[in-house]
């Protein structure tokens with residue numbers, strides 16, 4: 001080593017926080033336009049890892065217009081000459097990278113940002129995107145129903161993000177693999193109320209407007225970020241350990257449906273025992289308006305810490321309430337690695353319905369599962385490899401739960417329950433896919449389960465459940 005190189009490296013070590021030491025060796029690259037999901041190559045982006053989004057919007061509920069900014073704090077995972085954000089339709093006023101105006105171009109839903117100078121590997125950078133306009137709903141191959149920023153004539157707004165509609169209202173790395181914390185600073189005219197993922201930190205009156213500040217401190221996938229604007233009535237309960245359960249009901253939401261949500265404290269307690277502690281600070285639900293997607297499909301979505309339910313009677317049923325709650329452990333705290341792993345989150349949520357219904361009594365569970373097996377028709381797809389244009393099928397939901405019941409019978413009650421708890425704990429706030437789940441099932445049960453999963457998860461004809 002030449003002496004001058006030695007002193008240069010020493011200087012780099014001393015000035016670790018200084019700009020440029022690593023730029024000497026790493027070639028400058030353009031960040032990829034996809035994160036690497038085998039089913040949806042354009043989803044998400046490469047070259048950086050988002051730490052935090054701060055979404056600051058001034059919303060006019062009647063006009064359905066927004067004006068504001070999203071600030072992204074990220075780390076560069078490559079020496080970046082440019083990088084992409086996913087963003088749909090809204091008009092971008094300007095982009096700043098580390099407070100310096102950056103060039104940007106747009107090609108459909110891909111926005112390419114070119115900073116004034118390359119971003120060093122492994123160093124944090126900040127992007128501010130200023131934008132305005134009227135958000136548009138989208139449809140997608142995997143779920144051909146309008147999703148995203150949904151607006152009702154009376155001014156009510158609900159955001160439904162799964163699987164990729166987050167980019168209808170803020171620019172982001174639109175894939176569950178890149179999770180981040182969130183801050184929402186949403187300003188609305190009085191008397192509108194904002195309910196979002198996370199905890200309400202502050203409300204500030206400013207003339208005829210109100211600012212609502214919500215924060216989700218635990219990592220969250222972009223599709224689980226949601227804000228909802230209505231003239232809500234707030235209903236609070238105390239959960240296990242004194243946790244706050246806060247639900248937001250529209251004024252005309254009937255009392256007969258509201259009381260369905262009274263089960264939440266005991267349901268959280270039930271799953272705390274089975275899966276380990278509830279993963280977020282608060283829980284609750286928000287009832288959506290009857291606009292998209294509720295005007296097409298009766299549904300609910302496990303928004304992190306604030307599940308959103310369509311206003312129907314079915315969506316206030318015990319089964320649906322339990323399903324969305326269970327997703328907080330499986331789907332939210334543990335995000336999918338790839339969208340093809342969707343059976344894991346949906347299968348576990350449906351299985352949680354059966355756990356609740358049977359009170360985890362093995363004989364009752366076996367009866368419930370048998371009943372579902374008899375009503376289940378195999379399609380040409382396997383549970384573990386759904387078609388990219390049909391993620392949300394009976395295979396994914398009931399099929400996934402049947403695989404889990406078969407696994408329980410294969411490895412025994414004790415190992416199966418240990419598997420659920422260990423899985424929730426080991427991958428808490430992270431990502432896991434089918435491979436991780438199979439490896440953990442083998443580890444906990446000390447069985448070689450390759451033959452089992454080949455038969456149950458990857459073959460097109462599902463076996464019958466053993467007695």
Ligand SMILES: [Zn+2]
Nearest residue numbers: 323327346349
């Ligand atoms: Zn679900």
